[in-house]
Amino acid sequence: DQQVKQNSPSLSVQEGRISILNCDYTNSMFDYFLWYKKYPAEGPTFLISISSIKDKNEDGRFTVFLNKSAKHLSLHIVPSQPGDSAVYFCAASWDGTASKLTFGTGTRLQVTL
Amino acid sequence: GAVVSQHPSRVICKSGTSVKIECRSLDFQATTMFWYRQFPKQSLMLMATSNEGSKATYEQGVEKDKFLINHASLTLSTLTVTSAHPEDSSFYICSFRGGGNIQYFGAGTRLSVL
Numbered sequence: 001d002q003q004v005k006q007n008s009p010s011l012s013v014q015e016g017r018i019s020i021l022n023c024d025y026t027n028s029m030f031d032y033f034l035w036y037k038k039y040p041a042e043g044p045t046f047l048i049s050i051s052s053i054k055d056k057n058e059d060g061r062f063t064v065f066l067n068k069s070a071k072h073l074s075l076h077i078v079p080s081q082p083g084d085s086a087v088y089f090c091a092a093s094w095d096g097t098a099s100k101l102t103f104g105t106g107t108r109l110q111v112t113l
Numbered sequence: 114g115a116v117v118s119q120h121p122s123r124v125i126c127k128s129g130t131s132v133k134i135e136c137r138s139l140d141f142q143a144t145t146m147f148w149y150r151q152f153p154k155q156s157l158m159l160m161a162t163s164n165e166g167s168k169a170t171y172e173q174g175v176e177k178d179k180f181l182i183n184h185a186s187l188t189l190s191t192l193t194v195t196s197a198h199p200e201d202s203s204f205y206i207c208s209f210r211g212g213g214n215i216q217y218f219g220a221g222t223r224l225s226v227l
Contacts (some may be wrong), residue, residue, distance in 0.1 A: 043117065043206060044157075069144070097214055098210050098214045099210060103145075105154070
């Protein structure tokens, strides 16, 4: 039972444009969400998080939007850069902390020149 | 961000042998560390939560006698896969919860059991 789903395994975006990565979840108990970026041969690195009491969190070029009614979150990267090419994972937890994370399967983003 | 060192990055072993994977936090003292497993085309799945100085808590379906976790210090946790079999071949990755309510991850260990 996949409680966190990233339905797009891959995404290609031109440099300078917006990248939108989507994530859906089924467990309404989730109350804290994180996005991680992973380069080959490295561990996932934290990008941005959002608590369920918010619907938007912004950090530089990265913005995460949360739609609780739709059980959907998205990561926007503007403008996209070639160095953003990586696999992006969304993760969720239900205790308001970064414990017992449930991960999606990831979306591979390719930013082209 | 915090640095987590995980070794080895890749290990190949014969069926029936045991394999130990180390996870060290280099610049942070971690009370709680986590071990995940990822099979091909699947997501990272939490196996167990490792608490310094106490027994690990295992997720449902994870055999605690097969996957031995030791978190003897605030900077080191180890996962030992005992009597490994080909179905244990997977990608194992550790993390610890650091400041800012974030988990910091190691680079992972790819285990291949022949």
